[in-house]
Amino acid sequence: MKTRAAVLHEMHLQRPYTQSLPLKIEEVELDPPGSREVLIKVKAAGLCHSDLSVIDGNRPRPLPMVLGHEAAGVIEQVGEGVTQYAVGDHVVFSFLPSCGHCVNCQSGRPALCANGAKANGEGVLLGGHRRIKKDGKYYFHHLGVSGFADYTVASVDSLVKIDKTIPFEIAALFGCAVMTGMGAVVNTSKVKAGDSVLVVGLGGVGLSAILGANAAGASKVIAADISEYKRNSALEFGAHEVVNSADADALKNLKANNDGGVDISVEFAGVVPALEFAYNATKRGGTTVTGALPHPDARLSLSPLALVADEKSLKGCYLGSCVPIRDIPAYLKLYQTGRLPVEKLITHRLKLEDINEGFERLAAGEAIRQVIIFD
Numbered sequence: 001m002k003t004r005a006a007v008l009h010e011m012h013l014q015r016p017y018t019q020s021l022p023l024k025i026e027e028v029e030l031d032p033p034g035s036r037e038v039l040i041k042v043k044a045a046g047l048c049h050s051d052l053s054v055i056d057g058n059r060p061r062p063l064p065m066v067l068g069h070e071a072a073g074v075i076e077q078v079g080e081g082v083t084q085y086a087v088g089d090h091v092v093f094s095f096l097p098s099c100g101h102c103v104n105c106q107s108g109r110p111a112l113c114a115n116g117a118k119a120n121g122e123g124v125l126l127g128g129h130r131r132i133k134k135d136g137k138y139y140f141h142h143l144g145v146s147g148f149a150d151y152t153v154a155s156v157d158s159l160v161k162i163d164k165t166i167p168f169e170i171a172a173l174f175g176c177a178v179m180t181g182m183g184a185v186v187n188t189s190k191v192k193a194g195d196s197v198l199v200v201g202l203g204g205v206g207l208s209a210i211l212g213a214n215a216a217g218a219s220k221v222i223a224a225d226i227s228e229y230k231r232n233s234a235l236e237f238g239a240h241e242v243v244n245s246a247d248a249d250a251l252k253n254l255k256a257n258n259d260g261g262v263d264i265s266v267e268f269a270g271v272v273p274a275l276e277f278a279y280n281a282t283k284r285g286g287t288t289v290t291g292a293l294p295h296p297d298a299r300l301s302l303s304p305l306a307l308v309a310d311e312k313s314l315k316g317c318y319l320g321s322c323v324p325i326r327d328i329p330a331y332l333k334l335y336q337t338g339r340l341p342v343e344k345l346i347t348h349r350l351k352l353e354d355i356n357e358g359f360e361r362l363a364a365g366e367a368i369r370q371v372i373i374f375d
């Protein structure tokens, strides 16, 4: 069948994207879903910094690729061997498929799925296939999702079934921003009620981490960013205090006002100074979680002695260390009961044809989550 898709043919260093137009809206051909695959009518797809990192080359991927990895939609057709999904089911995409049988999946850590990571790195679906083509030439899939398209084909192992009452634009956010930000706090940092939490980097993911910290019973949530707009937004997301991490005295003041530092800090900015700030702001015995995806060449320098003597922890976090089929429905219940007001993340609703404008806004730091709404 034919569908429209936003395609990245080469990385774009040149901004504004409203002029360099990195993504081309093309009519492409979709192969029918193969074994353990489904055809999905995409209903909503969010713009995440990880898509931007493919556009600007910070996260090199095989091209041409149909981007988009935070999406929700409706199952339109099922392939051979699909028993757990039926036409009409509503689903959220998880951006790392879980094969279910590698050692990490079997150990309850699907965020480390070896087969999913290999497929994502190669730009193919979990079964190894590509289903999007133009003029006979196959395009690559983004993280098994490729949600910037009217229709897409995905592996059943990239999906989570959801309640039909959840609006698609909300559901989409749970596929990346919410799962990652909330999961970093709840799963990776292992926050306890009463802990103090610092969040550095206040995009869609960091602001979701603030919601997660409050939902988990943090005693105090401090939000840090270099952007005043983001710091003001954080106050609306329940941060008790905001800090400009670029201020020379910011770290000293934060430690002085918080008994030597915070219990937990999470970083979702994607640059080394932000991670250093997060790490240095934790108190003795504190835990730092980093989930941002900086340039592959970025390096962090820290004192191993202080790590030892202060019993600090530094942990990486992919996919919010989540088990998507367990955590997405659980987090959605918190949304449904008003304890996870993720609707506040949506600052813009776009049409697919406005996608380059949206990425320019994201790169300029002028938006939180922008969601493409499909008819």
Ligand SMILES: NC(=O)c1ccc[n+]([C@@H]2O[C@H](COP(=O)([O-])OP(=O)(O)OC[C@H]3O[C@@H](n4cnc5c(N)ncnc54)[C@H](O)[C@@H]3O)[C@@H](O)[C@H]2O)c1
Pocket (backbone or CB within 6 Å): 047, 048, 049, 050, 053, 176, 177, 180, 200, 201, 202, 203, 204, 205, 206, 224, 225, 226, 227, 230, 245, 246, 268, 269, 270, 271, 273, 274, 291, 292, 293, 294, 317, 318, 319, 320, 362, 365, 367, 368
């Ligand atoms: N680990 C995962 O599974 C996963 C999932 C989703 C996103 N990510 C990554 O998380 C990061 C955040 O994603 P997003 O969509 O929220 O991005 P975003 O662009 O919306 O937000 C990033 C924020 O970091 C701030 N920032 C930049 N430099 C800073 C500094 N020196 N100090 C403090 N703040 C600074 C920016 O002002 C911005 O508010 C990205 O790197 C993205 O690739 C990782």
Ligand SMILES: [Zn+2]
Pocket (backbone or CB within 6 Å): 048, 049, 050, 051, 069, 070, 176, 177
């Ligand atoms: Zn993302």
Ligand SMILES: [Zn+2]
Pocket (backbone or CB within 6 Å): 098, 099, 100, 101, 102, 103, 104, 105, 106, 110, 112, 113, 114, 115, 116
């Ligand atoms: Zn696996």
